[in-house]
Amino acid sequence: GENVEQHPSTLSVQEGDSAVIKCTYSDSASNYFPWYKQELGKGPQLIIDIRSNVGEKKDQRIAVTLNKTAKHFSLHITETQPEDSAVYFCAASSREVTFGIGTKLQVIP
């Protein structure tokens, strides 16, 4: 089955700096890569996704890149704000969705 590795597990950045979270996947059949943000006491919320026929996608301060050959994909958050503090999950999907272990992002004001 699919295996998704995510790192780092924790990340602290100063407000205004950028944050990068990286994931790798194993199943070349995976074709959909969503990223979720989970705040305390809430369910995960989709923040951006990318399909295997696209290399990069951007939405305001958030961008995702995908390297199908290397089976890598990354989340980039620019100009971080305290409200970006949360746990972020990457996922890879073919028949089912497999999640990474999560990255706890702390943005220090």
Added chain:
Amino acid sequence: KAGVTQTPRYLIKTRGQQVTLSCSPISGHRSVSWYQQTPGQGLQFLFEYFSETQRNKGNFPGRFSGRQFSNSRSEMNVSTLELGDSALYLCASSLARGRVNTEAFFGQGTRLTVV
């Protein structure tokens, strides 16, 4: 449009008991997936239902089961509860058109504590 609704939000059960959790998907969504979330294991896939049929199943023992009704609402059942079943159980719904993966929307989860 109402989001994904999970009930109850919190549940405390004793070892050996059974429990049923409920999930109402977003109107029009026919796919419902269940996940177990624990601090050490992250989000683990339990199963997916589509049009009342189980379409995929994760690596969980047979004590974990589910079903989906004609209105797409889904229930998940865990029998003979163990302490290790304590977790946040999340439900996600999506349109799931054919083989094309679509955005999944999560509920707030049911926090199950087994004592």
